[in-house]
Amino acid sequence: MPAPQADFRSIKQRIPIDAVLQRYGVKLRSVGPHTLCGPCPLPTHTSRNSRDSFSVNLSRQVWSCHSDSCIAARGGRLGGHVIDLVTILEGCSLRQAGLRLQDWFGLGVAASHAAPPRPTAVQASAAQPNRPLGFALQGIDTRHRYLTQRGISTATAQCFGVGMYQGAGFLTGRCVIPICDEKARLVAYAGRAVNGEPPKYRFPAGFRKSQVLFNLDRAIDTAAHNVIVVEGFFDALKVHQAGHPAVVALMGSSFSQRQSDLLLSHFASVTLMLDGDDPGRHAAEVIAKLLRPKVRVHEVELPNRVQPDQLSAAEINVLFGPPNRTF
């Protein structure tokens, strides 16, 4: 099957830049017949002084941000067209941004072919690893009370780079969690809602959970033989904090071939500690069955409705023995 193509010219002509900004919830005000202006929504924007630095020209379908630090973080470019915009907002390649825009706005170029365009794009992208992000968020507050309330110490938050983000962009006002690949390259941020606002987690649109295991890079660094597998980010933070740094999170209860390969190539045994609910138990059963022929598997079954992030360090140590390392 040929790889899907992004038709850049048709995207730039046919997808209105204001519709794309609206999709990201960016609110700008009209300052002229064809000009919108407002706070910059880009993750490259760290300056708090330049409040109205972002502008859009609707007739030319282009955007720009005049903040010096934002321009520098974007490699010296003042602005660009709609595909550049999505590239920066999603931290993806130009081609991926083009494909996403086509998908969102129904411009599939494969529509005339026998195969429907959507599944083609999904299949083609499913096996691709996540690309390293071209930027890092600045000003993350690792001492925020949300973390304290969840029992995360400042030392743990700093170790993981987790904290409250008040800068511009789609993660503003959320607790951000940096996600790295097995080589410790930053590939995405997850944004956890702290005030009950849906969705609970926000990820960049093209991010593929199935291609990574959260905290795998640090778990590999411990040179441990056994790795603990949990579902969520905060489960991993709590297990790490209790002194068991060889822990990874699936970021849900599904388990991909790629995640299996990552575990098998770095560890001699696996301890599963998924949530104490039906999806968690079912997932543990499926994963254990998949891994058992290849590696030693232990299962820790939690009581009903209990998740690892609700356990104290002492309770975690009852399950896993004394800590390997203290933090």
Ligand SMILES: [Zn+2]
């Ligand atoms: Zn900016």
